[in-house]
Amino acid sequence: MTTPQIDPAPRLLERVQAYRGPPTAVMEVCGTHTVAIARLGLRSLLPPGVRFLSGPGCPVCVTPVDVFDAALFLVRECGVVLATYGDAVRVPGSDGTLAEARARGADVRVVYSALDALAVARSEPDREVVFLALGFETTSPTVAATLLAAREARVDNFSVLSAHKALLPAMDALVQDPDVGIDGFLCPGHASMVLGTRGYRPLADEHDIPCVVAGFEPAEVLAGLALLLDQRLAGEARVENAYPRAVAPDGNPAARAVLERVFQRVDSRWRGLGLLPASGYDLRPAFASLDARRRFLEGVSFDGREPPGCRCADVLRGVLEPDGCALFGKQCTPENPVGACMVSSEGACGARHRYREA
Secondary structure, three states: OEOOOOOOHHHHHHHHHOOOOOOEEEEEOOHHHHHHHHHHOHHHHOOOOEEEEEOOOOHHHHOOHHHHHHHHHHHHOOOOEEEEOOHHHHOOEOOEOHHHHHHOOOOEEEOOOHHHHHHHHHHOOOOOEEEEEEEOOOOHHHHHHHHHHHHHHOOOOEEEEEEEEOHHHHHHHHHOOOOOOOOEEEEOHHHHHHHOHHHHHHHHHHHOOOEEEEOOOHHHHHHHHHHHHHHHHHOOOOEEEEOOOOOOOOOOHHHHHHHHHHEEEEEEEEOOOEEEEEEEEEEOHHHHHHEHHHHHOOOOOOOOOOOOOOOHHHHHHOOOOHHHOOOEOOOEOOOOOOOHHHHOOOOHHHHHHHHOOO
C-alpha cells in the first residue's frame, strides 16, 4: 500500500483526461462521493471509456424494506418512541413511511446520533425508546459506545433496532457479479477512517482490482481517480491512499474494538444485493436487554414489499443509471420519493436529480 503526494486539481484533471488505457468502470461505494461526483459534474469530464458506477454507499438506501416495516410495527403496535435519522423517516415501508405514521400520531423523532436517542430515554423514563440504527462502520462504533453507556447507566427503557452493515462483504460480492463489471473501487473516506486501508487488501489481491481511498474535496476525488487510472494503465491492482490526512493504514483500532465488543457479524439482507454472509452487525447476546428485536419483535415477520416499479435495487448494484428507471423524475422525485435512492440526500437517484447530470 502506498501513500502518494496529491497534485493540484488542474494537474489531476489533466492526468485523468489524458487517460487512454483500457475501458474502466469505477465504482464509488460512499454516498458522500456520489454527491460530490454529481455536484462537481465529474461524469462530464471523464475521458472516453471511463465511467462512474454508483454503488451501495448510502446506508438508508441499502436498508431493506422489512426493517422499515419493523420500525412501523414498533410505533403502531408497540407504542414506542422511535428515534432515527432524518432520511429514514421518509423511506417507504410496505405500508407507508415513519413520517406518515408520525402525522397520524405515532411518536417518531428525528435525532442526529444514538446519544441523542439515549438522552430521550433518560428524560422520559416512563416511555420505551427505540433507536433505529443505520449505517456502515462510520456510525456503528458510536452506537456501540452508546449501548455501553446505556448499560452502565442502567437505562432500561432504551433499545436499538440495528440495521448496521459491514461494507467489505458488499464490495466483495459486487466485484464478483458479472452483471456489474467493476474495474476499480473508489473506496470511501469516512468508513476507511475506521477500517483503514489494509482492510481493502483482500479485494485487491484476490480479485486483481485497484482500490484507492479518496477524500471528498475536488482535488481528493480527482487524485483517487487519477491513481486508479494509473494502475489500470500499468496493469496493476493494489491499495493506495489519496486521503492520507484522515485515513491511516490501520484505521481506528479503538473504534473497531468497541464495535467488536458490542456487535457480532451476521448474515444480512441488503436492498439490491440480497442476503450476504457476515455483512450485518447484530447485538451480542450479552446486550439482549438493549436489543429491540429480542424485546419486541420475537416471532414477528414482515413482507418487505418493494414499491411497484422502483428500480432502486438495480441502481444500488450499479447495473442501472438512475434515469434508466421509468419513475425517475416523473412519479419519483425528491419531493415525492417512491424509492429509498431518491429519499436520501446521499442516494444516487437523489443526487442525479438534484444536480441534473448528463
